Amino acid sequence: MDKTYQPGAIEQKHYARWEREGRFAPQGGEASFSIAIPPPNVTGTLHMGHAFQDTIMDTLIRYQRQRGINTLWQHGTDHAGIATQMVVERQLNAAGTSKRDLGREKFVERVWDWKAASGGRINDQLRRMGASVDWSRERFTMDEGLSEAVRDVFIQLYDEQLIYRGKRLVNWDPVLLTALSDLEVLSEDESGHLWHFRYPLEGTDEHLVVATTRPETMLGDTAVAVHPDDERYQHLVGKTVRLPIADRSIPVIADDYVDPEFGSGCVKITPAHDFNDYDIGKRHDLPMINVLTDDARIGADMPADYRGLDRFDARKQIVAEFEQLGLLEKIEPHNLKVPRGDRSGAIVEPYLTDQWYVRIAPLAEPAIKAVEDGSIKFVPENWSKTYFDWMHNIQDWCISRQLWWGHRIPAWYDDQGNIYVGRDEADIRERHKLSDNLVLRQDDDVLDTWFSSALWPFSTLGWPKKTPELQTFYPTSVLVTGFDIIFFWVARMIMFGLKFTGEVPFREVYIHGLIRDQDGQKMSKSKGNVLDPIDLIDGIDLESLVSKRTTGLMQPHLAPRIEKATRKQFADGIPEYGTDALRFTFASLATTGRDIRFDLGRIEGYRNFCNKLWNASRFVLASTEEKANSAPVDDSLPGRWIRSRLAHTVAEVERQFERYRLDLAAQAIYEFTWHEFCDWYLELSKVALFDDDPDQGAKQATMQTLAATLEALLRVIHPIMPFISEEIWQRVAVRAGVDGDSICDTRWPVDLSKHVDAQAEADMQWLQRFVLGIRQIRGEMDIAPGKPLPVVLQGASANDLTSLDTHEHLIRKMANLDTITVLDDDQAPPPSATALLGDMQICVPMAGLINVDKERERLAKQLNKSESDLARTQGKLDNPSFVDRAPAAVVATERQRADEHRTQIEQLRAQLQKLDTMVP
């Protein structure tokens, strides 16, 4: 083995072999465990969020697989309608052509080509992460099988009148020229203006003042509304105003939607361009006048001066015209929420169109109940509130998109506009007994990507066919995802899962936090703070990192600032940390439901942890024999102790995995590996291994314990760090007498409880305290670790003496001692620095080693601590109501604690006194 850990040298070969050998396919017992991957965009690349999420899922999957559970991690990718279409469109535009030039069929072909060309990238990156997905079952949302599931679902919902087509106001993206669902619209605070317009009252010289943030929509006003109780305007209700420019008469109506306090208390009503106005229009049976074209220009039936103008140019011109007409009252600055398409960034326009909708309330009801009754549990639980909030106020879901890439809506129209829904044209003709010469035209629209995503947990398993996979792995065990798609995806899977399978799609929803940068900022290309997981694995030089972060920016002017920040933070680029270190970092940071600041210090620390494990393994390999020896059971204290600690650790890791506390599992592993196995056991083992006059039996037994402990530890580490554990396991397994081809399916260590050994732990604690006492003196007196120290013991009990007798060789080695002298009670120790172990004093004679003042200071500090500890404890005991009302066990513990402190104080005082008698 190399002297230092080199992740690049070991990782990929193991993955290739695992995949070749089909180790990720389901296998194992009756019980099953399954996770459906949140399908990444087929043409996307792996970002930190994916890497984090994949680490969590892979850890859970590998753990269950090792436990002998029949395990499936269902992989696949999403066609990601808008996102993918946009990428290909951009390519076409760059090549001087366009989607319209190509036509629908050719364009869709181009997208498939792009998918074929780039769709493998995310998969390769998943492999780099060590993700043990079952590649043989990979699916794509536009596969034939999944598409069939989509059609079936659409048809059934339509037949049950849970899908309908209707003309309503939708969120319209005038750049992408498609409808969007509410969820795809992001509203941001932006500063704008409030324009106050005068609308002349017909038949008088008076006018009403209306305030608007969108002057251009006034062309579509069909009423002015006031509050019914607003005394200022009551007399005007029922009158009409003359709408300037448009030159139409519109009524003044009363509606209690109007807030009399805001603006002038009069609201212009534009039902075709505002959601609230739309509702008011419905209530008052107002006409709906569409002002805009689909690309947000003023429409053909608008006043001639405005036709074809962009909406913002029209706005300027309308304001100018009002001013000219003397009808502009005033302009105020005003902050408002501006709705933008989440993909295009364009300001979304409420727009009247024909779209397809899912009638959602009947589906939501059972989905709410499933979470209420615990059929589905959120982890952490409080996310269920977010879920309920949305579900209780859920709106019908607009599912049609005016795109070409996606599942085409399985609806056809005849010349009369009748709608026929079915699998295909033939199916429809048959179902509706249509004559062959009736011309049918399929709906041009495709379905919202999330429609197919909603079926993911069962469509990937073969639904609507009743496949064995569906039988075995549905419902899936847990969904691992981010809070950002609870509405987009989680809720819809629950609704559709219940509707079409009669069962929940998953039993638990583990919601993880967002990966942010070291300052808590969201990672984004435009901020230039994105970290690529692959760069953390392989490392990257500064120049490449800078160029990666500054090319392809939407706002190129940000490049210099990004470059500067990057050069400052990564002066030496990013070193190679390896997948295992990255995964361990993610696991360590995976506290539930909290965003994560990704700190490079952490990954470096865990890379060092890998190195520690690596070197410990080198030691074990160098110290043991190539084949497991048939040693007697290792009944030495270190052997019994490390087995006991391992048993505790395994139990703890299991417990934490079960409750998704990967951070605590990782911590338990780290603590055991570094601070128990390496710091103590390996050092203790050297006594038996390197003794000049070795007890061969003990030596063999120690070798066996070394190999066996490391081997078991590797199995516990494997779910989080699959590569390094496999690499070492391949070498160490045979020394531990364990068979198998790969650690992947070597069983999790089960039931080590028989190794729990309280006596060994107590004895070991005595030994550790002894050694720590010496080390503390050595450390604080700045005595070189290499210098052996003489030690004198006083006040040793019979137990102490027995322990000393048994473990002297261990203590001598761990504390680097020279002589150990036991004094009788009547013998006085020489002037010394002292450590206390129960009633025993461990004295290091001063003779040239110890500085009296320093020792006095050191003891005084300890005394101080003990005194304040005693004061606190005694304070409790002096409180009658504590003694009365606290449980007896608690009181007893406090009493004992007080006694211990008193003894300690007594001894420290005596020790200090002795120092005082000395000449400094």
Added chain:
RNA sequence: UGUCCGAUAGCUCAGUUGGUCAGAGCGCCGCUCUUACAAAGCGGAGGUCGACGGUUCGAACCCGUCUCGGACUACCA
């Protein structure tokens, strides 16, 4: 607008039936190249657990109020 989350060591964070719970890692300060590991070893310093009340024998933990962050959601034209 409503909901939710967070505030613990210089930094990033654990602390889930309230009874050594005041912790870990990194960073920092000493001493060491001791035969697996300087990506290391050994020792050390460092916090009135955001503020104020309350419940309790006992509160980082439970309740209330407040301050400061953050997220989601709705919205006044």
